[in-house]
Amino acid sequence: MTQQTLFEIAPRFVNRSTKMVTFQGKLDLPIHRWYRLTPSFSPRLAADIALEFKLNENDFVLDPFSGVGTVPLCMKHRGIPSCSVEINPYLHFVGTVKTKTYSDLDAVRDVLLDFSTSAERELNRLPDERQAENFLAENAAFVPALHNVRRWWSPGNLMQLVCLRRLLLAYKAAPDLHDLLKLGLLAILIPVSNAKHNHVSLTFAETPLETVDVAAILRRKYAEMLYDLEAVRKLPQAEVAVYRGNSRFLTAVLPKSRRASAVITSPPYPNRFSYARETRPHLFFFKFIENAEAVGQLETDAIGGTWGRATSVLAAGVEPKNDVVRSQLSPYVKNIHPKGDLMASYVTKYFNDIYDHAEQTSMVCEERCRLAYVIGNSKFYDQPLPSDEILGAIFQHFGFRLDRIDKMRKRQSKSGLYEAVVFMSR
């Protein structure tokens, strides 16, 4: 398979106003489709930007907001060295596993088949679903410590997941292969749950999902993963690293030895979407995070975090950290302020954090570099907030040139909401 057939773009993916720039543009792409994160973009967009920047094997691309690793995975298969940074430990895991090179596909096949077979055997031995509560009580140590866990999964499905979790934790395999097994299991948590992807955020279905054959769903997921790894085998496999850390402190996260010649990224949008909230079943299922306090800390550290304890930080009031942020925000925050201090604080913290990030980006990029930030604007109490323009102005303060802002697509049904690519350079 060649690059062209993988991305089905030739020679340039110029139409950025389609839903193919969103997560929907990756649902049929090998590896990219393993785990669905709705607010993630398509590798088609990342590839399009890489072509526009004329990047090649001598470049080094940074994605400071890695999400599920779309940019590093896309660059890897285009032969362009890259690295990324992600604060959420579960999403960091997804990006790491997806971007690894698995050269011994026979070993991958053996492990996936062997675990699928063990899984079927173990699940066949489980009691009738009417006994599920007894089973869960006896295996309480393996039930994820997720708030209201029975809302997420019907008893019969939770019993199977708990059994698979116990099986996987005891299963012996090389670390890379164990991680593949783990990612496959994490990827089916939502498909076998009572939650639905009807909106940007997960919502609960009115009718809980009946008991399904979880082992069969897992076997299909592993088959897809193996198929995809075989499909990309002949593509370039450029160097890639996914770091766990905070992009407000990039200099502490990235190795000093190499500076980025390009940044292709999408930070959280200032729209109160919570990545920690969205990924909480996964965060708790394999203890990527131990307790509610740690989730609160993750939200407070993340840009745009708003869930749980992060809200108390906002409720205490947030002031612009300096005149640059103040002057950028004053035309907008004064309109938001009379209606809600919390929202004004939310927007202020968001851009205080973007300011820190922009300063750090200026330190980890080469003197000559090109940047593309995909960001959505927002509305608070019907007051528009042009996040793309404000972000561009903050980066200008650190010596970057604002080349252009491509407004690419309208979002949701609310009028005036759009996504844009902010192109900058130095």
Ligand SMILES: C[S@@+](CC[C@H](N)C(=O)[O-])C[C@H]1O[C@@H](n2cnc3c(N)ncnc32)[C@H](O)[C@@H]1O
């Ligand atoms: C819009 S998503 C990126 C999606 C990504 N382009 C993809 O396709 O998967 C923004 C990401 O930034 C992460 N994030 C938020 N604050 C961060 C920070 N301070 N440092 C690093 N990552 C952060 C979030 O956890 C989320 O995964």
